[in-house]
Amino acid sequence: MKRKTTRLMLAAxxxxxxxxxxxxxxxxxxxxxxxxxxxxxxxxxxxxxxKNENYGAIFSTSEEIKSFTQKIAAGNYEVPSSVYxxxxxxxxxxxxxxxxxxxxxxxxxxxxxxxxxxxxxxxVSQLTASEGTVALAASSIYRANKxxxxxxxxxxxxxxxxxxxxxxxxxxxxxxxNGAVSATGSFVICEELQNASAxxxxxxxxxxxxxxxxxxxxxx
Numbered sequence: 001m002k003r004k005t006t007r008l009m010l011a012a013x014x015x016x017x018x019x020x021x022x023x024x025x026x027x028x029x030x031x032x033x034x035x036x037x038x039x040x041x042x043x044x045x046x047x048x049x050x051k052n053e054n055y056g057a058i059f060s061t062s063e064e065i066k067s068f069t070q071k072i073a074a075g076n077y078e079v080p081s082s083v084y085x086x087x088x089x090x091x092x093x094x095x096x097x098x099x100x101x102x103x104x105x106x107x108x109x110x111x112x113x114x115x116x117x118x119x120x121x122x123x124v125s126q127l128t129a130s131e132g133t134v135a136l137a138a139s140s141i142y143r144a145n146k147x148x149x150x151x152x153x154x155x156x157x158x159x160x161x162x163x164x165x166x167x168x169x170x171x172x173x174x175x176x177x178n179g180a181v182s183a184t185g186s187f188v189i190c191e192e193l194q195n196a197s198a199x200x201x202x203x204x205x206x207x208x209x210x211x212x213x214x215x216x217x218x219x220x
Contacts (some may be wrong), residue, residue, distance in 0.1 A: 040183025068138035075166020090213025
């Protein structure tokens with residue numbers, strides 16, 4: 001029990017330090033990158049996490065999670081086959097999909113604002129959750145974070161990077177004050193999405209995301 005607690009504390013400390021370091025490094029970068037470039041950096045980092053056995057061992061020794069990790073690590077995440085920009089989910093639609101029609105009752109404006117900022121992450125998690133709790137746990141381990149300034153982004157959004165050989169990577173962008181952006185990249189473990197052909201992707205996205213009140217458009 002003590003060993004398990006120590007492992008969890010170490011994992012939490014490492015995650016916190018990674019977030020702090022990424023934030024400090026990005027804020028001192030005078031050459032602003034595009035949202036696409038920042039998203040690709042997160043996709044690359046998430047892939048590096050999954051391909052490094054020592055990294056995964058810090059967070060879990062579950063054989064089931066290892067199985068998902070091996071599938072993720074087998075992919076090639078250097079160049080995406082296509083990228084889609086997805087609008088944040090509508091909170092009412094998201095609440096309805098979760099069977100919570102009275103979601104707004106008793107929530108202050110402060111809490112609603114927090115939920116709005118986290119809605120994109122919830123939408124991404126919903127896609128992976130369709131594959132089960134183990135898939136969701138694996139996706140949560142290999143999650144890359146960055147904090148930076150990007151004037152290009154005016155509102156929260158999701159960039160979905162699709163790869164010919166590998167799982168999609170979703171990057172959620174949360175926009176703050178003065179161009180500050182917090183972004184998180186994670187694998188979308190959704191077999192239906194991964195196995196779809198390039199021609200099937202647009203229709204599939206327009207089936208999956210509108211249920212959550214999102215709209216998807218392909219980037220040039």
